[in-house]
Amino acid sequence: MPGGCAAKAARPLAADPLTASPGIHAYAGSVPTPSRTASGPLVRAITTLVKYSAVAQRNDALVAEQLQYYRARAAEYDATSYGAVSAEMASVPAIVDRLGISGDVLELACGTGIWTAELVRHATTLTALDGAPEMLELARQRVPAGVHFEQADLFNWTPTRSFDAVFFSAWLSHVPADRFPGFWSAVASALRPGGRAVALDELPARSSHEQEIQGEVAVRTLNDGTQHEIVKVFWEPDALVKSLTRLGWRASVTSIENNWFILDGTRA
Numbered sequence: 126m127p128g129g130c131a132a133k134a135a136r137p138l139a140a141d142p143l144t145a146s147p148g149i150h151a152y153a154g155s156v157p158t159p160s161r162t163a164s165g166p167l168v169r170a171i172t173t174l175v176k177y178s179a180v181a182q183r184n185d186a187l188v189a190e191q192l193q194y195y196r197a198r199a200a201e202y203d204a205t206s207y208g209a210v211s212a213e214m215a216s217v218p219a220i221v222d223r224l225g226i227s228g229d230v231l232e233l234a235c236g237t238g239i240w241t242a243e244l245v246r247h248a249t250t251l252t253a254l255d256g257a258p259e260m261l262e263l264a265r266q267r268v269p270a271g272v273h274f275e276q277a278d279l280f281n282w283t284p285t286r287s288f289d290a291v292f293f294s295a296w297l298s299h300v301p302a303d304r305f306p307g308f309w310s311a312v313a314s315a316l317r318p319g320g321r322a323v324a325l326d327e328l329p330a331r332s333s334h335e336q337e338i339q340g341e342v343a344v345r346t347l348n349d350g351t352q353h354e355i356v357k358v359f360w361e362p363d364a365l366v367k368s369l370t371r372l373g374w375r376a377s378v379t380s381i382e383n384n385w386f387i388l389d390g391t392r393a
């Protein structure tokens with residue numbers, strides 16, 4: 126499966142990034158605190174607002190750096206995610222076959238097209254988005270026909286049409302907690318009534334593959350030695366289902382091989 130990197134030390138992770146937001150804890154230290162004499166609901170509300178706005182600012186920078194990281198990683202992506210773990214790569218066609226995806230399909234964060242190449246066998250039409258032109262170029266080479274590729278920043282994305290299914294692999298874990306509701310609202314607006322959101326991602330057991338992780342922030346190193354901070358949220362299945370239920374989804378999360386999960390959701 127994609128997205129893994131060399132194993133070093135992993136730090137403890139929060140179970141539910143929405144209710145125990147690791148990103149918020151990670152950056153709360155830089156937030157001004159009220160004076161000792163001040164108290165009451167107004168001060169608490171202001172403190173919370175200041176904290177959230179500090180987190181939002183920090184996450185703007187983090188998601189921008191994350192996209193730059195993937196642009197720089199495009200050429201080495203297949204070798205460092207799948208090539209190193211050929212058994213995982215080999216399981217992709219069978220996983221896609223059992224997802225039962227059909228009709229007009231939208232793939233988000235398609236990367237080099239590893240899943241696109243399989244989705245195209247099942248879709249009536251397939252649109253694949255990614256924020257990195259370098260990734261899209263490789264995906265176009267891998268799947269030269271039958272796919273409409275588009276560049277889009279998923280943190281500033283408004284769907285312009287609707288689909289029977291929206292699919293994304295190794296993307297949800299790159300969505301910080303404060304962008305989670307907005308992201309799912311965009312997915313909802315990309316789906317026709319009864320449409321499915323299907324996502325694959327890594328279970329918390331895979332956090333040991335990260336070189337370094339603190340809260341929602343992981344450090345990744347490219348082949349040229351440059352280090353990049355990205356978002357990495359390892360969802361516990363129950364916490365993910367609960368968070369989606371709160372946002373008006375009916376969702377199930379199933380663990381699969383190699384410590385990955387499949388999320389299947391429709392609007393409740």
Ligand SMILES: C[S@@+](CC[C@H](N)C(=O)[O-])C[C@H]1O[C@@H](n2cnc3c(N)ncnc32)[C@H](O)[C@@H]1O
Nearest residue numbers: 127128195234235236255256257278279294295
């Ligand atoms: C871990 S890769 C997953 C690629 C592919 N889905 C797979 O499973 O092999 C994450 C992908 O998200 C894309 N990405 C990162 N930030 C993005 C953003 N803000 N908007 C759209 N795509 C973004 C990267 O370019 C990269 O292709």
